[in-house]
Amino acid sequence: MPTRRLPWVIKYRPKRIEDVVNQDKAKELVIPWIRSWLEGRPRKKAALFYGPPGSGKTSMAEAIAHEYGLEIVEMNASDYRRASDIERVAKVAASQRGLFGRGKLILLDEVDGLSGLADKGAIEAILSLINITKNPIIMTANDPWSPSLRPLRDAALMVEFRRLTKTMVKRVLRRICASEGIKCEEEAIDFIAERAEGDLRSAINDLQALAEGYGVVTLEAARTILRQRDRVLPPYEVVRRIIISKYAWQAKRAANLTDLAPDELMQWIHENLPRQITHPEDLWRAYEALSRADVFFGRIRRTGAWDLLPYAVELMTAGVALAITKDMKSKYRWVKYSFPQKIQLMAKTKEVRAIRDEIAEAVSRHIKTSKRKVRADVLPFLTVIFQHGDPAYAAAIAIGLGLGDSSIKYLAQERAPQIMKLVAAMKRELGKIEREEARRREEVKKERSVTKPATEEVKGAKKEEKEKGKRKRRKKEKPAGRGLDAFFKKG
Ligand SMILES: Nc1ncnc2c1ncn2[C@@H]1O[C@H](COP(=O)(O)OP(=O)(O)O)[C@@H](O)[C@H]1O
Ligand SMILES: [Mg+2]
Structure with missing residues (x-):
């Protein structure tokens, strides 16, 4: 029997940099960087x-x-939390390379395992490592x-x-087949x-599983052996897959590739949908589906009716994917996804929450619903309008609601400067109109005081007229004119 292979x-595994395929852009950055280290004048101490x-x-x-003869000192996700490991690496990092000693390369693998608040300390430890290091990280x-x-x-x-x-991928697989001498x-x-x-x-692992398990690499064997295994993907990847799905089943299957709780996954979709999808109608439909999913989640949380879960999942996956019909291209654009605000917010300053509250307050006064409802149902749409809608419309809303700069920044993100400019312009325009009206009012007043001095008699008559007018107005549904209009007509 052959020993386990x-x-x-x-x-x-690639032995030399040139063996790493498909990553020319990365090499263009990395090679000068490592050279700068070896020449003793690194610009950045670490690369990510x-x-x-x-x-x-x-x-x-x-x-x-391997290529530069450096010794790797490695640390990975399970080590970051142990102070002793960090210390061990820190000692190496700080040590200057001896005259005959080999240079070191410090490899901190999979630092994104450290995203929770609990790992703040570990991140700080890495930062100080970067500060003191005399070796590339x-x-x-x-x-x-x-x-x-x-x-x-940043570092x-x-x-x-x-x-x-x-x-x-196929090219690499074929090469391995050839060098293993398997058909x-x-x-x-x-x-x-x-x-x-x-x-x-995962492709190489699959190939090996087939070759060793079946002795041959045929389509039939591949179908039989490889069907079951599903992988767990990072959240942003799952969201991307849900959005680009063409069929309902694809979207639903994508949702199985995560270990996030369903409602957390929904937060991820909710947050990143408007980054990927820009056509307002598509967005509208997709958010409709999401908000219905949210209703189900609410009911599940309140009543524990878990049998409703499939409906919620269906809505937030297939419902979202199939909502995109107007601008199919937007599905496939590459965009950076971000952490859900709702989750992010808990870690963020109170400031952001205060801003959200301020906006919710302003909106709820206008449409007479609770702030909580506004936050859940209206804010998402406002962000869509501010980030993807007609900027002039957004500016008009901002003025109508009396939103300040911080609120506009929160709602519009990158587009905030543009919208703030429009708001300022509109306000100037409004100011002009108001001043013009005031001026005309002033003029008319002056004219009157010259032509008709207000005697007691006239005043009395006017009062009567006014009373009559009031009564009339109460009877009639629509007065002939009001406010400034009426004033100018009379004048
Ligand atoms: N760009 C590449 N060029 C050559 N082999 C690769 C490449 N990417 C991955 N591999 C193969 O896949 C395996 C896993 O790659 P790895 O570098 O650990 O991926 P990552 O760290 O990006 O998850 C390697 O051992 C190598 O055999
Ligand atoms: Mg890796």
Whole structure:
């Protein structure tokens, strides 16, 4: 019996930088950066490799170490929370490379495991590591965009790793087949690559499972063995898949690929929908579906009726995906997703909550509903209008509700400057009109005081007229004219 073979993902790991495929842009950033370190004048002390799983981030770090003769000192997710591990690495980081000693490369793998509030300490520890280090630090992350990772993003050279193309995945698989001397059906390779969706690690693992389990790599074997296994994906990836689904079943299946609770997943969809989808009608329909899902969640929470869950999930997945009909292209754009506000807010300052409250207060006064309802049902639409609608319309709303700059910034985000400018312009315009009216009023008054001096008699007559007018108005549904109009007509 042959001994258990080495996992192919390790056996075929890139040894040199040139073996890392499909990541030329990343190399263009990384090679000068590591050189700058070796020449003793690094601009950034750390680099953050980010991108989908199985795209070569860890491999690249290892290839760099190999190629430049550096010794890797590694730390990963389970170590960050132990002070002793951090200390161990910090000591290495701070030590200057001896005359004959090998240089070190510090690899902090998967730092996005550290996103919770509880990990604040660990993030601070990494930051001070970056400050004191005399050796290059490479961090990796699938999703580097959570707010708590911000300090790390700021401190590091950001290097994006692209999802591998299917062609590239197939090429690597074929190469492995050749070097292992196994016959692989082209259809099987295609099947595996399709399933892997750019994750080369999972593709290689699938290939090995087939080759060792079946002895052959055929489409039939692939279908039999590989169907069951589903993978867990990061939240933003699941949201992306739900949105790009063409069919209801695809969207529902995507929702199974996460370990988020369903209502948390809904927060993610809710937050990122307007980033991906821009056509107002599409957005409207998608938010309709989401808000109905939310009603179900509310009922489930209140009554514990878990049998309603499938409806909620159906609405927030298939309901959202199929709502997009006007601008199909927007589904496939690459956009950065972000953490749900609702979850983010808990970590954020009170300030943001105060702003939301202020807006909710203003709106609820206008449409006479509770602030809570406004926050849940109206604010999302307002953000859509401010971020994607007609800016002039948004500005008019801002004036109508008397929103201040901070509220506009909150609602419009990047578009805030544009809308604030429009608000200022409209206010100037309104001011002009008001001043003009006041001026005319003043003129008419003057004219009258010249032509008809107000004697007691006239005053009395006027009073009577006024009373009559009031009575008339009460009877009639529509007065002939009111306010300024009436004033000018009489004059
Ligand atoms: N760009 C790539 N070029 C070559 N091999 C890759 C690439 N990306 C992934 N692999 C293969 O997949 C395995 C896992 O890749 P890894 O670098 O650990 O991915 P990541 O760290 O991005 O999740 C590696 O051992 C390697 O065999
Ligand atoms: Mg990795």
